[in-house]
Structures are given as C-alpha cells and as structure tokens.
Amino acid sequence: MKLSKFIFMASIGFLILPPTAFGDDDVASRWNASPILIDGNSAEWASDEITTEASAGAKIALRNDASRLYVLLVLDNPEFQSTVEQTGVTLWINSAMKTKKIHGIKFSRKMVSAEELIQRLKDEGQDVSAEKEAEFKSKPQYLLFACDTVNKKGEVVPHSGQAGVGAYRNAHAEKILSYEFAIPLTLLDDPDNKIKVDPAKPFKFGVEWGGVTEEMLAMRRAQFEGQAGNPDSGSGEFSPEDYLQAGRNGPKAYSFWIDLSLAPEK
Numbered sequence: 001m002k003l004s005k006f007i008f009m010a011s012i013g014f015l016i017l018p019p020t021a022f023g024d025d026d027v028a029s030r031w032n033a034s035p036i037l038i039d040g041n042s043a044e045w046a047s048d049e050i051t052t053e054a055s056a057g058a059k060i061a062l063r064n065d066a067s068r069l070y071v072l073l074v075l076d077n078p079e080f081q082s083t084v085e086q087t088g089v090t091l092w093i094n095s096a097m098k099t100k101k102i103h104g105i106k107f108s109r110k111m112v113s114a115e116e117l118i119q120r121l122k123d124e125g126q127d128v129s130a131e132k133e134a135e136f137k138s139k140p141q142y143l144l145f146a147c148d149t150v151n152k153k154g155e156v157v158p159h160s161g162q163a164g165v166g167a168y169r170n171a172h173a174e175k176i177l178s179y180e181f182a183i184p185l186t187l188l189d190d191p192d193n194k195i196k197v198d199p200a201k202p203f204k205f206g207v208e209w210g211g212v213t214e215e216m217l218a219m220r221r222a223q224f225e226g227q228a229g230n231p232d233s234g235s236g237e238f239s240p241e242d243y244l245q246a247g248r249n250g251p252k253a254y255s256f257w258i259d260l261s262l263a264p265e266k
Helices: 114-123 130-136 214-226 240-249
Strands: 026-028 051-053 058-064 068-075 089-094 103-113 141-150 167-173 176-184 203-210 253-261
Touching: 058 203, 058 253, 089 176, 103 114, 103 176, 114 130, 114 141, 141 167
Parallel strands: 026 253
Antiparallel strands: 051 058, 058 068, 068 176, 089 103, 089 203, 103 141, 167 176, 203 253
C-alpha cells in the first residue's frame, strides 16, 4: 500500500443546517486484492462497483482488505459540491444500523505551523529527533491532509495511536471532484467503545460534506461586532439566532447513508 504518514488534526467543525439526507442503499464492499494509490483518481475503480446517489450528485465505491477500508467518493455535480473543499468530508459509522451520527471520521485540509506539526507527530508516538525538528522548523507552515475521529457534535475525540491513521487525497478535473480515503478498520470503532463494528455484519455508513464554514461564521461574527457602536444596528452581539440565520443564508450541507457490508477475507 503506497501510503505516506499522516497525522491527526485537532479541530472542531460547525454544522448549522441539518444536512440534506437521501435514501439508504445496500452496498457490498469488494475485496481489495491489489494496492491502491491514494491520489484522488478514480481510474483504479471499475464502473460496475460504483453506486450512484443521484439526489446528492454523488457516486461512491468501497473496497476493503484485512486491515483497511477504501472509499471512492465522486461529486460530479457542482450544485452539490457546496463547500466540500473547505469543510472536508466526514464518514459516519453506526453499528446499530441507525442513521444517527455518533462516531465519525473526518478528513480535511489545514495549514499548521512547524511547532504544531512536531507536536502532532509526537502525540502519534513517532520519534522526532532534534535534527528532524530543525528540518521541520525551516519552513513556517505545512499543509495537512488530516484525519480526525469526531463525536456527534463534530468535536475531535482522540483515538489511541495504536488505532492507526487514515489517509486521503482529492483530485479536481473540470467540474468533477473525486476523493479517495484509506481508513484503518480499527478506526471504525469509536474511542469510547460505544460503536463496535463486527466485520461480518452490515453497519450504517454515512457520508457528509459542505455547509457553512468556520471562516464564514467568523466573518459574520465580525460584521455583527463591527456594528456594536452603531445605535441603529443593535448591540453587535452574535446570538444563537444569528448563527442559525447565517446557516440559512449560507451553503447547504449534504449527506447520505448506506448499509455497508465488508467483504470477507480471501
């Protein structure tokens, strides 16, 4: 498997609007017999293994081996891409076969400082030598293609380093966005062991993306705070109602759920 080392990213996501959900489908993952290059390109995936979620403008395909689940997500309708490149994609797991968000795996991009990168690597249990630290500090920032385990509120819940780290990449061709994910099967169980996936049994698998971003909310908050000195514009405080209104006026979040069965080992 051609995977680089990736690290967990500590961040908290906002979801203002309830995601637009679509119908459930029974999807069987295929056994992955040969290495997949995680580069966001769909060329390695056969057309007959792709399931279409037409209402979401999305296509999905899944494979697994004894240690990882591989996911291809294609958004070929710009109407439904929303802010996916800013919010990232969250994959939800529910072994109770309910379309309820309890345990998620969030993939997103973020710029971090050299110091943050070094600390993340150490938190993963990696040995970062003094020479390596100096090398990292030679650049001010790094782009992470990060993987987090999150709870139902989108808050990061750190997993043990032994659980492994997921990886992803995305590719953009004309109006089509495609994503590839590689997820250690150990990450399908949540850190508190409330969600335990039995590889021999189906489970609910949700995909969610888009919506109002933290940056959009920050800009909206700044607008309100800037009006504080204007007697005709109210107090300038950013209330819960303002958050809701910002969500109504912003990009939509989308999601869909499938009933997923993993392929038995061959």
